Amino acid sequence: MSGAPQGEWPLYEVFVRGKRGLNHVHVGSLHAADDRMAVHNARDVYTRRNEGVSIWVVRADAITASSPDEKDPLFAPAGDKVYRHPTFYDIPDDVPHM
Amino acid sequence: MTTAPAQAEEASFEATLARHDRIEPRDWMPERYRATLVRQIAQHAHSEIIGMQPEGAWITRAPSLRRKAILLAKVQDEAGHGLYLYSACETLGVSRQELTEKLIEGKQKYSSIFNYPTLSYADVGTIGWLVDGAAICNQVPLCRTSYGPYGRAMIRVCKEESFHQRQGFELLATMMRGTDAQRAMVQESVDRFWWPALMMFGPPDADSSHTAQSMAWGIKRDTNDELRQKFVDMTVPQARALGVTLPDPDLVWNDEKGGHDFTQPDWAEFRDVVSGSGPCNAQRVAHRRRAHEDGAWVREAASAFARRQQQEPQQQEAVS
Numbered sequence: 001m002s003g004a005p006q007g008e009w010p011l012y013e014v015f016v017r018g019k020r021g022l023n024h025v026h027v028g029s030l031h032a033a034d035d036r037m038a039v040h041n042a043r044d045v046y047t048r049r050n051e052g053v054s055i056w057v058v059r060a061d062a063i064t065a066s067s068p069d070e071k072d073p074l075f076a077p078a079g080d081k082v083y084r085h086p087t088f089y090d091i092p093d094d095v096p097h098m
Numbered sequence: 099m100t101t102a103p104a105q106a107e108e109a110s111f112e113a114t115l116a117r118h119d120r121i122e123p124r125d126w127m128p129e130r131y132r133a134t135l136v137r138q139i140a141q142h143a144h145s146e147i148i149g150m151q152p153e154g155a156w157i158t159r160a161p162s163l164r165r166k167a168i169l170l171a172k173v174q175d176e177a178g179h180g181l182y183l184y185s186a187c188e189t190l191g192v193s194r195q196e197l198t199e200k201l202i203e204g205k206q207k208y209s210s211i212f213n214y215p216t217l218s219y220a221d222v223g224t225i226g227w228l229v230d231g232a233a234i235c236n237q238v239p240l241c242r243t244s245y246g247p248y249g250r251a252m253i254r255v256c257k258e259e260s261f262h263q264r265q266g267f268e269l270l271a272t273m274m275r276g277t278d279a280q281r282a283m284v285q286e287s288v289d290r291f292w293w294p295a296l297m298m299f300g301p302p303d304a305d306s307s308h309t310a311q312s313m314a315w316g317i318k319r320d321t322n323d324e325l326r327q328k329f330v331d332m333t334v335p336q337a338r339a340l341g342v343t344l345p346d347p348d349l350v351w352n353d354e355k356g357g358h359d360f361t362q363p364d365w366a367e368f369r370d371v372v373s374g375s376g377p378c379n380a381q382r383v384a385h386r387r388r389a390h391e392d393g394a395w396v397r398e399a400a401s402a403f404a405r406r407q408q409q410e411p412q413q414q415e416a417v418s
Contacts, residue, residue, distance in 0.1 A: 007195075007397075007398075007401065008193060008194060008195050009397070009400070009401065011188070027254075028182055028185050028250070028251070028254075029185045029188070030181060030185065031194055033397075033400035033401050033403065033404040034400075034403070034404035034407060037400065037404075044174075044178075045178050045181050045182075048171075048174070048175070048178065048258075049258070065124070067124065068122075068124050068125050068126075
């Protein structure tokens, strides 16, 4: 997230809620001078065809992300815990509603 | 000298490609993969932005409010497509400012098609039908490109591009139902744009310096010649439906290969236009430069306003 030249507007990440009942989903990014302009630009760039009912914008430099190097320590421990999934358990076919 | 960790990173990159998984911005990638993507995505983004000019020229002269609204929406879409693609390109560590400067200094290219003029209103329809049709052929396979942000941008672009092609076809079909003069205008426009449209897929595979490596990396999914063939086969029945003649007397169906035979465009002309000697190269870049420079005060004013908004609450606190 570094390397923005002097004078360039900051980078914002844009999240759009497609319709009521759904999460905001990341759709892309844009540059804007301030938060309000970021919302307006997001409206023009990412919702020209009713793609959303709500927009979040977040300055990219405010996001903390996991690093690709941490992939194993973060996510590998879930790999061998198959008992967390319902299909791990054998239930007789004739037991209803399970 | 390749060190062991570097080898592990390269192996992980290759394994991701082999699984047809996507490479994401913070993954390790070979420098040449990154450079190839920057070149291709930047060129693609610049094409969208420069591509606003030939059609934008007709907005004030569109023959009805309906046509004007459509053309405005279309040109606005091109701006949007440019912005999706610039964003994707920036995830590779280049700045927007650098990309803009390279375009107006002529250090990065854009599609040769936009260096041809739009001489009549029929050109608006022909660009939608043929130029956007060719762009769709190029872009649909790019939705599956190996670099995640590029693929996601292409999915958005492709969804919107279909409107562009259909409005162009409909415009031409309307003119073809009009007067003899209107039909002649459409035919003249198609005659001019057919060859440059064929050039949009790039040089023949035998002369394409980037294709093999780009395909190995999964950046490109089809060769230039494959896509050109697909475009011709797709376009012939559409031309028939419109009632226009494609200006190639040797364009015939070849049963054996299951596709059309057709004449190659003039590749010497293509090289001239790419290297800067097309009819509108200087005009297109000068226009983009002027727009960028004329907009400098707006960018500065917005930055100054944002700075003041940030400072003001603190000043108020200090006073009270």
